Amino acid sequence: MGEENEAGDVASSADAAVTITGVTKRFGDVVAVDNVNLEIADGEFFAMLGPSGCGKTTTLRMIAGLEFPTEGSLKIFGDEVGTLPPNKRPVNTVFQNYALFPHMNVLDNVAFGLKMQGASKSEAASAASEMISLVQLGGMEKRKPSQLSGGQQQRVALARALVNKPKVLLLDEPLGALDLKLRQEMQTELKSLQRELGVSFVFVTHDQEEALTMSDRIAVMHEGKLLQVGSAEELYDRPVNRFVADFIGQTNLIDATVADADMIVLANGTKIMAPNPHLAGTKVAMSLRPESISIGASDDIPEEFQATSLQGEVSNVVYLGHSHVYTVEVDWMPLEVRTNATPTSQVYKPGSQVAIWWDRRSDWVVPDEGFSS
């Protein structure tokens, strides 16, 4: 299976904010999290990405102490916390539905954590007001959560967690309930807040775009397993398997068989140049991003791309202003091709016979087993 994750590649574990080693979580017969190994560095903006039910939220809740692992070790800055209750951990959470206390006003909500830790009333109140202004809610201290908009509630939840100066801030789908424009605004704000505070943010999302734009590193999970950890570029350009290739961004996944270290054979027998580490005869999929493909007249393929080209027919074209998105039918499947649209660019109408080609460094061969989408 192509799921060797890159857990070992973050400095040494003493510096790591969170170290998860061999953690499994079962609910009855259901394995929610399956032998996950993960290190999150101090000061990192880290995303856990995956479809619903993939185990990302359970993993986050285990870091928070709201669930305990069935097996494995969980450390925060080197201290084992596996079965420590949440109030004994140096982490705080921004909950998905914010979980603001409805019977307290904004100030009391934000001051809650400090008071619980024994701060005096006035200390707690002044630290809370400061944090409330930091999230730009100054003047709203006396309001009840029900009198705030979704975006404002989100900020209160953020302030309520951050005021405790957690060593790691956990965010569970923090932007899920907001509308698009607000979400984009909050993305930028969260990112700059994280940079300003220098604290690790670990956030869970099912939105790959959100993960790509905000995070230093992303962990992709599926069916309880950690598939890949890496930067946005690594995940996008070098996915470890079919699932990651398909889940991150848009791609064409073309079934093929390995011929040798440089060649693969497609379903219709076409040989394509594609350097790969797999044994001859292995079933693979070639991931080809729509924007990496060029389109042109059938007999117009540049010399150097002859070994990485296909013939096909345009079946559909969509104009998006900055680009044209073509659906090109090759023998056995449709492929998506995206080209920059300029006033001088040639447009191919549906029905046109075309050639498509790409740089051989831009295709990427992934093992086909397991995670089909």
Added chain:
Amino acid sequence: MTTVLATPELEATNERQKRRRGFFLALPAYIYLSLFFALPLLIVVVYSFATRTRSGGTALEEWNLESYRKLGEPIVTDILLRSLTLAIITTVICLVLAYPFSYFLATRRELTRNIMLVFVMIPFWSNFLVRNYAWRVLLGNDGPVSQLTEGIGLGETTILFTPTAIVLGLVYGFLPFMILPMYAAIERMDWSLLEASRDLGASGFQTFRKVTFPLSLPGVIAGSILVFIPSLGAYVTPQILGGGKKTMLGSYIVTQFLTARNWPVGAAVSTVLMFVMLMATLIYFRKGGRTL
């Protein structure tokens, strides 16, 4: 069919029609309640200001506060104090018993929950009077409870016809009224709030004090009122289990109306009782209703 464009005027007419339709639907209940509830209530209040005639009748012509003045006499204040004490003790015991039970109930699976709720309500299926006589047998000198305490060497139980028996009976009778609203309040609580509290550093006990309890307060207040009010005016239980030895408010009122034939005093006590209950209800809406 033609489409009618909704103009503001049309909408206003619709609104009016809707309101009128609602009124007609509610009319039977309006009439019933005014005739058989509001009117008798008014009569009670009016009578409380009237005078008892020598022959035991009621003279409505002479309005005065004589009956209310009578409430200040030691006999009546004693009864009032005793009733208040027993009602408060009953309410507190119900509260202490019902809270953990309701919490437990609210955290069960739905099936378990429903079965347990049915068990809570089963006593209502038999007559209240009959159940009180059953308690009399239970607590009697030769009853099972007495036999048990004698058997284990604690001696005879002699609580029948004491205030303890009254409280036992009242707790038994009104406990479901405490459990149901409490359960409803706890059940609809957002459990992620408790997680948030723990996450923010609160211990289990702090979470209960600062989050769980305040959020269940509407249920606690509603339950307390539902237990306190009928306990205060209880008649059947004090009569049967208290043996009518030490009179409580309910018995006193009955005596005033039926035996002493002093309707104005009976009416005055009833009016005061209603006033206390009204106050309790108002407190509920001020304190508890706000967080609902």
